[in-house]
Amino acid sequence: xxxxxxxxxxxxxxxxxxxxxxxxxxxxxxxxxxxxxxxxxxxxxxxxxxxxxxxxxxxxxxxxxxxxxxxxxxxxxxxxxxxxxxxxxxxxxxxxxxxxxxxxxxxxxxxxxxxxxxxxxxxxxxxxxxxxxxxxxxxxxxxxxxxxxxxxxxxxxxxxxxxxxxxxxxxxxxxxxxxxxxxxxxxxxxxxxxxxxxxxxxxxxxxxxxxxxxxxxxxxxxxxxxxxxxxxxxxxxxxxxxxxxxxxxxxxxxxxxxxxxxxxxxxxxxxxxxxxxxxxxxxxxxxxxxxxxxxxxxxxxxxxxxxxxxxxxxxxxxxxxxxxxxxxxxxxxxxxxxxxx
Numbered sequence: 337x338x339x340x341x342x343x344x345x346x347x348x349x350x351x352x353x354x355x356x357x358x359x360x361x362x363x364x365x366x367x368x369x370x371x372x373x374x375x376x377x378x379x380x381x382x383x384x385x386x387x388x389x390x391x392x393x394x395x396x397x398x399x400x401x402x403x404x405x406x407x408x409x410x411x412x413x414x415x416x417x418x419x420x421x422x423x424x425x426x427x428x429x430x431x432x433x434x435x436x437x438x439x440x441x442x443x444x445x446x447x448x449x450x451x452x453x454x455x456x457x458x459x460x461x462x463x464x465x466x467x468x469x470x471x472x473x474x475x476x477x478x479x480x481x482x483x484x485x486x487x488x489x490x491x492x493x494x495x496x497x498x499x500x501x502x503x504x505x506x507x508x509x510x511x512x513x514x515x516x517x518x519x520x521x522x523x524x525x526x527x528x529x530x531x532x533x534x535x536x537x538x539x540x541x542x543x544x545x546x547x548x549x550x551x552x553x554x555x556x557x558x559x560x561x562x563x564x565x566x567x568x569x570x571x572x573x574x575x576x577x578x579x580x581x582x583x584x585x586x587x588x589x590x591x592x593x594x595x596x597x598x599x600x601x602x603x604x605x606x607x608x609x610x611x612x613x614x615x616x617x618x619x620x621x622x623x624x625x626x627x628x629x630x631x632x633x634x635x636x637x638x639x640x641x642x643x644x645x646x647x648x649x650x651x652x653x654x655x656x657x658x659x660x661x662x663x664x665x666x667x668x669x670x671x672x673x674x675x676x677x
């Protein structure tokens with residue numbers, strides 16, 4: 337099947353100033369129908385520009401952008417309005433109308449789409465039930481918590497049954513507990529409604545929690561893309577490794593490493609743990625053959641794309657030759673890094 341969104345060698349350059357600025361350069365990217373796709377990068381990476389290209393708020397400078405089978409670059413404004421009707425948008429700062437109630441905010445989107453009164457009422461009740469705030473229907477935005485405001489934003493974005501939902505930093509203004517609630521709701525939207533979701537974020541935990549696939553942007557260029565587990569279990573770029581380190585924290589450094597060295601006098605190695613590598617069984621069998629004892633002294637394991645990934649730091653005790661032999665055997669199963677003294 338064709339992807340629902342496809343970038344084909346897309347470049348976006350802004351020329352408003354005297355010095356043209358290239359925000360995205362030669363982007364080739366496929367987003368499959370029905371998946372949750374994460375786009376991650378630091379500030380200035382080009383994430384927001386990518387979103388504005390998908391919903392046609394900015395024109396492509398060169399290349400082709402195919403959205404739901406249509407080449408956005410060649411569309412007239414009337415055709416673009418039709419395209420945008422099939423794309424919902426969830427914003428970082430909610431973008432709710434303060435003068436309208438929860439009901440009125442969702443109703444506004446349906447009025448613009450031309451729905452009749454009874455159909456609007458039925459749809460709004462359905463949506464507010466789905467996002468869990470039907471009891472807040474007649475409250476105004478200033479009476480809501482951040483999480484409740486974002487639920488209104490999601491309901492409004494889903495009002496016209498879009499095929500695609502763009503979530504641009506949709507949890508950045510929320511506390512960790514509320515972020516978890518909103519991410520679980522987005523997963524429900526994807527699983528129960530079949531909506532393709534593109535999540536734009538600089539937060540690694542967001543991608544780790546809900547995305548199926550991910551693209552990593554750095555200074556307007558696509559540096560890595562693929563299934564979440566594959567990209568983050570074997571990061572090729574410095575940018576990707578930096579993101580992984582923010583959530584794994586699986587190797588001791590600084591004071592932690594000094595503390596471990598004070599308590600453990602053996603040789604320290606960190607072994608990468610990837611689901612399917614069978615590190616545990618290899619380690620338990622190998623230590624006996626090589627006459628080496630071990631303790632786990634540090635580590636962290638997280639779920640990425642529904643699979644386990646992390647690292648364990650081991651203290652290995654035995655003759656140097658035996659420890660060397662054990663490390664060599666473990667290295668045939670996974671990545672091993674010895675922590676220098």
